[in-house]
Amino acid sequence: MSNSGKHDVIVIGAGISGLAAAKFLHEQGLDVLVLEARDRVGGRTYTLKESKTKYVDVGGSYIGPTQNRIIRLGKELGVGNYKVNEEEKSILLLKDKVRTFRGSLPSIHNPFLVMDYISNWRLFDELAKEIPLEAPWKCAHALEYDNLSVENWMDKNCWCSFTKEVTTMFVRLAFATEPRDLSFLYFLWYIKCGGGLLRFISTSNGGQERKMIGGSQLISQKIAERLGNRVLLSNPVNKIDQSKDDIIMVTVKSGEIYQASYVISAVPQAIIGRISFNPPLPALRNQLIQRMPMGSCIKTIMYYDTTWWRNLDYCGIALSDDIVGGTQDDTKPDGSYPAIMGFINGQRAREVCHLTKEERKERVVQYYCKAFNSEKALHPVDYIEHNWMEEEFSGGCYMGATPPGVLTSYGKVIHKPVDRVYFAGTETATAWSGYMEGAVQAGERAAREILHAVGKIKADKIWVDEPESKEIPALPFETSVVENMIPSIPGFLKFCTATTSVATAGILVYIYRDKIIDALK
Known part of the structure; x- marks a missing residue:
């Protein structure tokens, strides 16, 4: 032709x-x-x-x-295609504190952290449901949400620093930008685009499964x-x-x-x-x-002789506020070429983009040593990276937000x-x-x-829905009764105030019951 x-x-x-x-x-x-x-x-x-x-x-x-x-x-x-490994435990590293968990969300034992963290993430899904996919600017609260950055919203609604830290980590990993630079309306719309928060953030049964x-x-x-x-x-x-x-x-x-x-x-x-x-x-x-603007992203892949992290009961997923915001096991499906993929995103990418490749590699292996608590992380056999901020015809990755x-x-x-x-x-x-x-x-x-x-x-x-894949069907996410019913901290405090008021009233009625009965005669 x-x-x-x-x-x-x-x-x-x-x-x-x-x-x-x-x-x-x-x-x-x-x-x-x-x-x-x-x-x-x-x-x-x-x-x-x-x-x-x-x-x-x-x-x-x-x-x-x-x-x-x-x-x-x-x-x-x-x-x-093949499934990304998620058989073993995942890691959450915030403020140099390591937590391990299985599934999509980390377990927390402090009840106030649980209330704040779970209720806010549940609220993201609830608010996202009201956003029209084809026209988010037509949402009833569009101006209110769009005039806020995600950081503004966190400052107004998050009680615990842990919730802010996890949400910041999530925004940096998912959008390759910072909460201060992202519209809250866009954030909610994007969650809905991905089928809801759990579908969007998950590996198994989610957007990163394969x-x-x-x-x-x-x-x-x-x-x-x-x-x-x-x-x-x-x-x-x-x-x-x-x-x-x-x-x-x-x-x-x-x-x-x-x-x-x-x-x-x-x-x-x-x-x-x-x-x-x-x-x-x-x-x-x-x-x-x-x-x-396009996101700021440097994608890194660190190769090793063995999948040593699996031997330590880690699947290779590590989420953090450190240099590498999120990792995945990048080993080939037959077990060959053991590797950990890591994203350096947002402000972290801008902080290290001036370094040499070897200097970034050293920062990454030191982080892996800390996150996985293993000296074996310090001995890779190869390292590959790609700085998407340098790409003339992309200007960054993953997308514009x-x-x-x-x-x-x-x-x-x-x-x-x-x-x-x-x-x-x-x-x-x-x-x-x-x-x-x-x-x-x-x-x-x-x-x-x-x-x-x-x-x-x-x-x-023009706009056509796509039939669901029979080979890769979407399964429902199971959430516990506690996760569904847990109140927010303001809701809990209101409940406490209400119950305290009722209890106080009951005590006063009991103390003054004779006078009340006489007054009613």
């Missing part, structure tokens, strides 16, 4: 979202061309293949129940193989010109100009601003892309086409935004918008 002449659709970005869109349109008979700035496909999924590691994902890699689109796509493309055999970049590589020379690498787009009625002119860095009837932008919102538009982007769209005030002021344009330019990318998803699942949903939705524009489908077929 020649890439000269006019195409039906040009897709900008050969990550999972752009390639999912291109695949969908190609299968519907449209002439598609994909322009990718990098010298590889995959976007924020990136799999290195070396003799020392076989393969390793230094970008996005996790899938799980309810992520039915990426599961379907992986099955169709012949990409297998990885792909051979690496997640295989998804993009296999789609690109199907599309053949319709995918052009090393072609960053500089300009999109829609000034003519029937044609869009797309100019790349080399000066080459490609023509199409429609365009799909599948790059992060923060990167769109590098493209010159004629006519200029509408005001709110132009302002939005300046206000959706909105600071306070942005979602209600600008969010309504995130899905809105600009004339014949449509927008994909995981940030525009309404299910598992920030994950590979969100990338597929957004890409296929943008493709359907174009199919509707050309008269192939009706408007009610």
Whole structure:
């Protein structure tokens, strides 16, 4: 196929979202061309293949129940998956104090900590339920929530420093940013996007349950193989010109100009601003892309001779407020290439990004020695890292998130086409935004918008639910009666005040019972 002449659709970005869109349109008979700035496909999924590691994902890699689109796509493309190890105990390290636990949430014995921690996390789920996935800015309390950062909300509602510390750790690990920089409305919406708090944060039965055999970049590589020379690498787009009625002119860095009837932008919102538009982007769209920064993330993988942590009854999951916010066992499914993956995120990433690779490695192994309480952590056989803040065509990872005030002021344009330019990318998803699942949903939705524009489908077929995977079904989470009934600290104090008042009244009635009886005669 020649890439000269006019195409039906040009897709900008050969990550999972752009390639999912291109695949969908190609299968519907449209002439598609994909322009990718990098010298590889995959976007924020990136799999290195070396003799020392076989393969390793230094970008996005996790899938799980309810992520039915990426599961379907992986099955169709012949990409297998395996469960991440969670057989043994997990670790929580806060303020240099180590706690061990099994499951998604750590056990705590102080009753006031339990009340504050459990009730606040339960409240996140309750508040998230009221957020419309397709339009969080329409929530009844949208302005109230959006004007707060997560830190503001914690300052107003958390009684115990432990609750604040755990929530800060969670925000840093899940969003690669700090609570002060994240809108509380966006935070709640994101939890709902992930199917609720437990689904979102869990490994088993949650968003981090599985990885792909051979690496997640295989998804993009296999789609690109199907599309053949319709995918052009090393072609960053500089300009999109829609000034003519029937044609869009797309100019790349080399000066080459490609023509199409429609365009799909599948790059992060923060990167769109590098493209010159004629006519200029509408005001709110132009302002939005300046206000959706990418997360700060350095992904690390430490290799060892053995899975020594399993011998100590640790599964490899360690959550902390230290340099590495969260870890997972990254050993291959057959037990080969023992490794621990760790994320350095948010402020921690910014604090160490100026160090050399060897200096960061030393910081990480020292942390593992402390967290797992083992000198064996100090003797890795290999170390790999990828600093996503240095990625020219991503600007960070995992995704762009909105600071306070942005979602209600600008969010309504995130899905809105600009004339014949449509927008994909995981940030525009309404299910598992920030994950590979969100990338597929957004890409296929943008493709359907174009199919509707050309008269192939009706408007009610643009947003389509995905059937649940039979191979990876979502199981219900079991919570105890105590977890469901435990009050918040304010609720407990009100109860105590009420019961004390009743008891006091009862005592007074008993003391003055004769006088009361005489008065009633």
